[in-house]
Amino acid sequence: MDIRISRLHFPVTTLGPGRRIGIWLQGCSIRCPGCISADTWDANKGQATVEGVMAHLAQWLPAAEGITISGGEPFEQPEALVVLLAALRNTTSADILVYSGKPIEQLAAVLRHATGFIDALISDPFDLDAPHTMPLRGSDNQRLHLLTALGIDRFSVYEPPCKAQEKSLDVMFDPDGSVWFAGIPQRGDFLRLQELLINQGHRVHISADKARTTKAHPS
Incomplete structure (x- = not known):
């Protein structure tokens, strides 16, 4: 199949x-x-x-x-x-x-x-x-x-709501060097990470939806 x-x-x-x-x-x-x-x-x-x-x-x-x-x-x-x-x-x-x-x-x-x-x-x-x-x-x-x-x-x-500090992400590394995440991020988490990495001189490729660029996430 x-x-x-x-x-x-x-x-x-x-x-x-x-x-x-x-x-x-x-x-x-x-x-x-x-x-x-x-x-x-x-x-x-x-x-x-x-x-x-x-x-x-x-x-x-x-x-x-x-x-x-x-x-x-x-x-x-x-x-x-x-x-x-x-x-x-x-x-x-x-x-x-x-x-x-x-x-x-x-x-x-x-x-x-x-x-x-x-x-x-x-x-x-x-x-x-x-x-x-x-x-x-x-x-x-x-x-x-x-x-x-x-x-x-x-x-x-x-079933009940969770606290913000209870949320987490798995960080994965592929053989080609790309980094991606599994989990449910807080609103804006990936944007903050993107800005941090860019400020440190890293290149960040965005694979998320571009419809609202202020919410784009790196992966």
């Missing part, structure tokens, strides 16, 4: 409880203004197969406490997503969290085919102008859905 992948990483510690595998799918037509993952919008990149992804994840699955699937928009590859979820569920007892920029009401058909595969789902588009107080969410309009007993056990702690 073909699937478009932006990146795979382990461990990720900021997108759910414990040490997690991060799977970012490639391609998104929602394109929320201010998105920090605009590099995942292009649906003509990242060609892979579910079998190849599972082979790559095999090295990490024994140590993974959870799996987070984001993007891009995972539900724009519905058949591949369900096949990937089924393969993961048959391979590991780790919890599975999936992000979507679509309302859950639009995902009913896919979710029926994925019953029991997704433990927690965060739905709805990112809104740059909405408050940002809820854990795991980029804006407070986004909803956390606990879909299984495991999801309730692992993710109920993320």
Whole structure:
């Protein structure tokens, strides 16, 4: 089964409880203004197969406490997503969290085919102008859905608002020297980091949405 992948990483510690595998799918037509993952919008990149992804994840699955699937928009590859979820569920007892920029009401058909595969789902588009107080969410309009007993056990702690000091980011380094982040930043965090690095003489390439340049993030 073909699937478009932006990146795979382990461990990720900021997108759910414990040490997690991060799977970012490639391609998104929602394109929320201010998105920090605009590099995942292009649906003509990242060609892979579910079998190849599972082979790559095999090295990490024994140590993974959870799996987070984001993007891009995972539900724009519905058949591949369900096949990937089924393969993961048959391979590991780790919890599975999936992000979507679509309302859950639009995902009913896919979710029926994925019953029991997704433990927690965060739905709805990112809104740059909405408050940002809820854990795991980029804006407070986004909803956390606990879909299984495991999801309730692992993710109920993320239902109340969080304190600013509780938010954090994972910093990743790719072989080509690029630096990127996983997690949900505070508003303006990446802009402040960009300014700091530029003032220190570094070149910063922005891969975020340019619609509102005052909110652009380096990665």
